[in-house]
Amino acid sequence: MNIKExxxxxxxxxxxxxxxxxxxxxxxxxxxxxKMDKDNLDALYHLGILYEAINEYEKAKxxxxxxxxxxxxxKDVKERLNNx
Amino acid sequence: MAFFIIGLGRFGxxxxxxxxxxxxxxxxxxKDGEKVNEIEEFVTKTYVMDATNEKAISSTGIGDxxxxxxxxxxxxxxxxxxxxxxxxxxxxxxxxxxxxxxxKKILQxxxxxxxxxxxxxxxxxxxxxxxxxHIFDIINISDEYEILERIAPKFTENKKIKDLxxxxxxxxxxxxxxxxxxIVKEDGKTSLKEEIIITPGGEEEIxxxxxxxxxxxxxxxxxxxxx
Numbered sequence: 001m002n003i004k005e006x007x008x009x010x011x012x013x014x015x016x017x018x019x020x021x022x023x024x025x026x027x028x029x030x031x032x033x034x035k036m037d038k039d040n041l042d043a044l045y046h047l048g049i050l051y052e053a054i055n056e057y058e059k060a061k062x063x064x065x066x067x068x069x070x071x072x073x074x075k076d077v078k079e080r081l082n083n084x
Numbered sequence: 085m086a087f088f089i090i091g092l093g094r095f096g097x098x099x100x101x102x103x104x105x106x107x108x109x110x111x112x113x114x115k116d117g118e119k120v121n122e123i124e125e126f127v128t129k130t131y132v133m134d135a136t137n138e139k140a141i142s143s144t145g146i147g148d149x150x151x152x153x154x155x156x157x158x159x160x161x162x163x164x165x166x167x168x169x170x171x172x173x174x175x176x177x178x179x180x181x182x183x184x185x186x187x188k189k190i191l192q193x194x195x196x197x198x199x200x201x202x203x204x205x206x207x208x209x210x211x212x213x214x215x216x217x218h219i220f221d222i223i224n225i226s227d228e229y230e231i232l233e234r235i236a237p238k239f240t241e242n243k244k245i246k247d248l249x250x251x252x253x254x255x256x257x258x259x260x261x262x263x264x265x266x267i268v269k270e271d272g273k274t275s276l277k278e279e280i281i282i283t284p285g286g287e288e289e290i291x292x293x294x295x296x297x298x299x300x301x302x303x304x305x306x307x308x309x310x311x
Contacts, residue, residue, distance in 0.1 A: 015274060018266045021291050049274055053264045054293030055235050076273060 096155030157183035246286030256300035
């Protein structure tokens with residue numbers, strides 16, 4: 001399995017943990033992905049969502065700003081940031 | 085229910101507008117005709133008069149009012165006089181905005197039912213939120229009881245309410261849980277949905293990041309606040 005496939009698999013796992021409110025596991029996996037690919041926007045976005053869910057707004061803001069610095073036109077992230 | 089607002093500075097006019105928008109009957113009074121004109125379209129009735137003129141203020145029917153709110157802070161003497169007149173006229177509930185600690189003390193002494201010191205209240209809340217970021221809000225509902233909104237403490241995470249013994253061990257009750265749940269939207273994107281559980285049952289499990297709204301005696305709520 002190449003790195004890209006591995007990251008996709010991990011992202012699916014992280015999303016599953018996130019959607020079942022297992023935030024600690026989801027956070028571990030998302031951070032693992034970001035160690036392999038620090039600019040992975042999907043992982044960053046889900047980490048932002050996770051921090052919002054657990055009321056860590058400063059961390060969520062930091063993540064969303066990082067995404068916007070790489071992709072300034074990301075409407076979803078802009079909206080999330082505005083609602084923080 | 086009619087509300088008399090006396091003094092139409094920034095606070096008084098904002099309060100009058102807000103009450104008017106909520107459909108309340110609002111009677112707005114100020115000695116400055118220009119200020120009265122500005123608020124006219126938002127309220128039921130207006131009067132240009134000096135609120136310390138007992139005769140004039142009596143002619144408005146204020147004696148039958150349920151609530152009068154004095155919003156005069158730049159002239160303490162006028163504020164005190166207006167409050168005294170309102171109390172004498174038998175207004176059921178007199179509230180007043182103050183701008184200093186001394187002003188607050190005097191109005192409390194003459195029996196004003198609720199003294200509002202917005203700067204002090206806001207400063208208190210901000211200080212609280214800086215020192216304890218997990219605290220979202222504290223509302224005093226009487227001298228004895230308060231309501232606290234805080235992020236669920238670590239020891240409550242992933243536990244059922246019935247197993248936490250909050251009532252027996254802390255003397256507090258969970259009134260509501262506010263949580264943001266990750267969801268997948270129709271377009272396949274992950275988002276969050278806010279859920280509010282009112283008077284959650286014992287079987288309800290508390291999740292990491294939940295906002296708990298609890299009520300109890302002040303000393304109990306404060307213990308829970310500091311956890």
